[in-house]
Amino acid sequence: MIKVKINGQEQSWDGDPDLPLLWFLRDEAGLTGTKYGCGQALCGACTVIVDKEAVRACITSVNDVAGREVTTIEGLHPNGDHPVQKAWRQVNVPQCGFCQAGQIMQAAALLMDNPKPSHDQIREAMSGNICRCGCYQRIENAVHLASTGV
Amino acid sequence: MNFIDNPRRLRGFEKHIRVEKVSRRSILKGLGITGGFVLAAPVMSRQALAYETGAGKMPHGVVVDPRVFVSVAPDGIVTIVGHRSEMGTGVRTSLPLIVAEEMEADWSRVKVQQAHGDEVKFGNQDTDGSRSTRHYLIPMRQIGASARTMLEQAAAKRWGVAATEVKAVNHEVVHSASGRKLGFGELAGDAAKESVPSVEGLKLKDPKDFRYLGKGQVGIVDLHDITTGKARYGADVRLPGMKYAVIARPPVTGGKLVKFEPEEALKVPGVEKVMQVQGWPWPSKFQPLGGVAVIARNTGAAIKGRDALKLVWDDGPNGKYDSVAYRKELEEASRKSGLVLRKEGDADAALKGADKVIVGEYYIPHLAHVSMEPPVAVADVKGDKAEIWAPVQSPGGTREDVAKTLGIPEQNVTVNVTLLGGGFGRKSKCDFALEAALLSKELGAPVKVQWTREDDIHNGFLHTVSVERIEAGLDKSGKVIAWRHRSVAPSIASTFAAGTVHQAPFEIGMGLVDMPFEIANISCENPEAAAHTRIGWFRSVSNIPRAFAVQSMVGEIAQATGRDQKDMLLELIGSPRIVKPNVKDLWNYGEPQDSYPIDTARLRKVVELVAEKGEWGRKVPKGHGLGIAVHRSFVSYIATIVEVAVDDKGKLSVPRVDTAIDCGTYVNPERIASQIEGAAIMGLSLAKYGEITFKDGKVQQKNFDDFQVVRMDDSPVVTNVYIVPPGPDTPPSGVGEPGVPPFAPALINAIFAATGKRIRSLPIGKQLEA
Numbered sequence: 001m002i003k004v005k006i007n008g009q010e011q012s013w014d015g016d017p018d019l020p021l022l023w024f025l026r027d028e029a030g031l032t033g034t035k036y037g038c039g040q041a042l043c044g045a046c047t048v049i050v051d052k053e054a055v056r057a058c059i060t061s062v063n064d065v066a067g068r069e070v071t072t073i074e075g076l077h078p079n080g081d082h083p084v085q086k087a088w089r090q091v092n093v094p095q096c097g098f099c100q101a102g103q104i105m106q107a108a109a110l111l112m113d114n115p116k117p118s119h120d121q122i123r124e125a126m127s128g129n130i131c132r133c134g135c136y137q138r139i140e141n142a143v144h145l146a147s148t149g150v
Numbered sequence: 151m152n153f154i155d156n157p158r159r160l161r162g163f164e165k166h167i168r169v170e171k172v173s174r175r176s177i178l179k180g181l182g183i184t185g186g187f188v189l190a191a192p193v194m195s196r197q198a199l200a201y202e203t204g205a206g207k208m209p210h211g212v213v214v215d216p217r218v219f220v221s222v223a224p225d226g227i228v229t230i231v232g233h234r235s236e237m238g239t240g241v242r243t244s245l246p247l248i249v250a251e252e253m254e255a256d257w258s259r260v261k262v263q264q265a266h267g268d269e270v271k272f273g274n275q276d277t278d279g280s281r282s283t284r285h286y287l288i289p290m291r292q293i294g295a296s297a298r299t300m301l302e303q304a305a306a307k308r309w310g311v312a313a314t315e316v317k318a319v320n321h322e323v324v325h326s327a328s329g330r331k332l333g334f335g336e337l338a339g340d341a342a343k344e345s346v347p348s349v350e351g352l353k354l355k356d357p358k359d360f361r362y363l364g365k366g367q368v369g370i371v372d373l374h375d376i377t378t379g380k381a382r383y384g385a386d387v388r389l390p391g392m393k394y395a396v397i398a399r400p401p402v403t404g405g406k407l408v409k410f411e412p413e414e415a416l417k418v419p420g421v422e423k424v425m426q427v428q429g430w431p432w433p434s435k436f437q438p439l440g441g442v443a444v445i446a447r448n449t450g451a452a453i454k455g456r457d458a459l460k461l462v463w464d465d466g467p468n469g470k471y472d473s474v475a476y477r478k479e480l481e482e483a484s485r486k487s488g489l490v491l492r493k494e495g496d497a498d499a500a501l502k503g504a505d506k507v508i509v510g511e512y513y514i515p516h517l518a519h520v521s522m523e524p525p526v527a528v529a530d531v532k533g534d535k536a537e538i539w540a541p542v543q544s545p546g547g548t549r550e551d552v553a554k555t556l557g558i559p560e561q562n563v564t565v566n567v568t569l570l571g572g573g574f575g576r577k578s579k580c581d582f583a584l585e586a587a588l589l590s591k592e593l594g595a596p597v598k599v600q601w602t603r604e605d606d607i608h609n610g611f612l613h614t615v616s617v618e619r620i621e622a623g624l625d626k627s628g629k630v631i632a633w634r635h636r637s638v639a640p641s642i643a644s645t646f647a648a649g650t651v652h653q654a655p656f657e658i659g660m661g662l663v664d665m666p667f668e669i670a671n672i673s674c675e676n677p678e679a680a681a682h683t684r685i686g687w688f689r690s691v692s693n694i695p696r697a698f699a700v701q702s703m704v705g706e707i708a709q710a711t712g713r714d715q716k717d718m719l720l721e722l723i724g725s726p727r728i729v730k731p732n733v734k735d736l737w738n739y740g741e742p743q744d745s746y747p748i749d750t751a752r753l754r755k756v757v758e759l760v761a762e763k764g765e766w767g768r769k770v771p772k773g774h775g776l777g778i779a780v781h782r783s784f785v786s787y788i789a790t791i792v793e794v795a796v797d798d799k800g801k802l803s804v805p806r807v808d809t810a811i812d813c814g815t816y817v818n819p820e821r822i823a824s825q826i827e828g829a830a831i832m833g834l835s836l837a838k839y840g841e842i843t844f845k846d847g848k849v850q851q852k853n854f855d856d857f858q859v860v861r862m863d864d865s866p867v868v869t870n871v872y873i874v875p876p877g878p879d880t881p882p883s884g885v886g887e888p889g890v891p892p893f894a895p896a897l898i899n900a901i902f903a904a905t906g907k908r909i910r911s912l913p914i915g916k917q918l919e920a
């Protein structure tokens with residue numbers, strides 16, 4: 001029996017310990033905000049925060065996060081008012097929106113680590129997250145905005 | 151069973167190709183919605199509305215009925231139905247916003263409800279072809295105006311005054327003479343009893359009174375849900391007792407399963423069942439390819455189970471499809487004459503007599519859509535009833551195809567449309583929903599079919615692969631006197647009918663025969679090409695290779711004659727005029743020529759606008775270059791300037807993009823900008839990296855590592871968008887797709903300016919290195 005804390009709640013799993021965290025979150029825990037886009041750590045759609053780090057849930061097993069704290073988009077802020085989320089709305093970032101949970105979690109992790117990232121630092125840190133709709137310009141603007149206070 | 155032999159509808163295909171059949175169908179069946187009024191197409195009588203569109207020719211045409219689209223609750227909340235699919239264009243916001251504008255509803259008290267697939271009720275729902283605003287601006291205004299009129303009539307009756315004395319203003323009806331007011335909620339019950347006014351008598355708002363239309367201050371309705379993870383896509387649907395499935399499909403188009411061994415898969419924890427899925431012979435429109443499904447308690451287990459399957463396939467007739475050899479075939483075909491589609495003057499003779507002939511042979515390979523959300527669908531089939539939840543661009547077509555595939559009546563099928571995590575044309579094909587329906591029927595339980603990214607790349611409906619060969623003949627003065635363009639590419643029609651070797655009217659009408667240059671001798675030809683995989687619509691479709699070829703050729707002519715690219719472009723476009731190509735039944739994106747002619751004044755205008763705003767001719771640093779291109783598609787006009795920087799190792803970056811668009815009357819300029827910003831990135835992705843190749847009949851790429859798309863660190867640093875203000879009666883035109891085609895040629899022309907290298911084959915890949 002594996003125990004993980006997800007968005008502050010204790011969850012347990014007695015199935016395949018190698019099950020990718022992504023599918024545990026989505027299919028077993030019902031937290032569908034975290035998305036599948038590639039399954040190979042190539043697109044960032046599945047990004048969650050484990051302790052204080054952005055992690056790709058598609059290549060992280062449930063076992064890997066045993067006893068650790070996982071934050072998903074649903075748990076980033078109780079009312080959805082994390083500065084990154086607010087900035088995203090002010091800048092009207094999303095098109096289809098499918099990549100955006102991953103983008104937001106990545107941006108939130110970036111700002112925890114580096115509260116005032118430069119243009120190049122943002123572009124580098126966010127480059128693991130694909131947006132097929134092409135919202136990059138707005139994502140960058142929103143990260144800037146979040147870092148300077150929304 | 152092969153649906154091609156089936157005399158029943160071939161949806162999606164026929165609407166473009168079989169014109170007569172379409173118009174027969176467009177004599178709306180199912181007019182008998184009790185009480186409501188449904189207009190026979192076209193809705194827009196010329197006197198009343200100044201322009202006609204092709205909306206009425208779409209399957210099931212247009213429905214203008216406030217009782218179908220609008221409801222007002224006693225608490226004042228106005229619910230407006232969005233009947234098109236939201237894949238990122240903002241349509242789920244824009245169309246209801248038009249209704250709210252016209253009915254004087256306060257947007258903060260409006261809820262949007264997604265329509266299920268029911269075209270008899272809602273009218274055509276095919277969300278493709280950049281059509282939503284152009285087909286629905288006026289119908290949505292009429293629906294809003296009807297609702298407003300009914301509310302006004304109800305208030306007037308209540309007060310015992312003439313309806314002309316009252317006026318709806320911001321969610322209430324006001325009688326200014328007496329100062330009385332009633333909220334929409336208070337009038338809801340009475341308004342519902344009012345008869346629906348006739349369209350002819352409706353008064354539409356004066357555009358100067360618009361609060362929302364053309365302003366762009368309204369965010370998309372799903373913005374909060376998207377940023378909090380609550381937005382529900384196809385992948386997010388969960389039903390009690392639902393099973394999770396992934397399917398192993400034939401790796402070669404037209405291949406068949408020979409045998410499979412399920413034993414190892416069944417040992418994977420969480421796997422519950424392995425079963426065969428029915429497949430249809432190729433080509434069969436959107437029917438499933440068949441294969442073996444692994445059913446599990448979660449998607450992760452299903453994927454692991456599938457990896458453990460032992461499978462033997464018979465690859466069938468396409469087992470030798472090889473992109474290297476196929477490219478040679480296309481190139482050879484392009485060097486010989488083909489079916490002549492447009493002929494003006496005598497291009498052959500003029501080329502022979504020309505002082506100089508410039509030849510460009512341009513190649514663009516297959517592309518995959520890779521929408522961020524791979525295909526996925528949930529189905530719950532019980533007896534002769536089926537319910538589907540899926541991210542489909544074609545809710546009505548999906549309903550029909552599910553009914554046909556299961557052999558049940560269409561009324562027994564409910565298609566719930568979720569948000570789409572990107573579409574780009576892939577989700578116009580409902581094969582994934584059909585797979586889910588077949589599996590659910592057999593399992594007797596709800597099931598979700600999830601395509602992996604690898605499935606998406608291996609078993610999609612790819613963008614065609616093409617060689618576009620253009621020969622331009624110049625006289626002594628450098629004037630272009632002859633133009634011969636041969637386009638060779640397998641057609642989308644091949645997915646519907648075996649033996650297709652020529653492109654369909656809707657493909658040749660995308661930048662081949664509608665070429666707008668003022669040249670005396672023109673020949674547009676289409677040599678034969680047979681398909682060896684499933685070809686489908688991809689955002690912008692054939693406009694991608696055509697704009698790449700035509701606009702690169704403009705750059706080449708400028709280069710050969712030592713002229714400025716922009717000046718050359720304007721010279722070729724020529725005088726402001728309506729172009730009437732000598733083409734039988736010219737396809738015009740389904741629109742009448744009267745409302746949507748090929749207007750070179752508008753084409754010139756976007757070139758001039760982007761040149762001015764984008765500072766064409768500005769000095770750029772060493773290693774940088776500017777390129778320009780213009781293209782009319784989806785009846786919109788778009789010009790783009792790209793600034794490229796190529797370093798000494800051949801690595802390219804894009805510091806700046808400027809795009810001017812003339813899309814006629816528009817609804818939401820903020821979403822237009824986001825579409826154009828995104829189009830630049832999709833254009834850069836395909837130009838820089840986009841290539842799907844085949845060997846031994848199989849796609850060689852598998853995921854985002856070998857089918858790359860632009861990421862933030864190589865995306866344009868800034869994209870500026872300029873929208874041409876519409877004239878008073880300019881009909882709306884496309885936005886979702888037209889931004890993509892001019893990007894690649896503008897980039898390629900910029901690369902030439904920066905490096906002196908002329909790229910004729912996409913993707914650029916490593917061509918600039920060394």
Ligand code: FES
Pocket residue numbers: 035036037038039040041042043044045046047056057058059
């Ligand atoms: S799904 Fe995990 S990185 Fe793409």
Ligand code: FES
Pocket residue numbers: 094095096097098099100130131132133134135238522571572
């Ligand atoms: S918003 Fe569609 S993939 Fe990013």
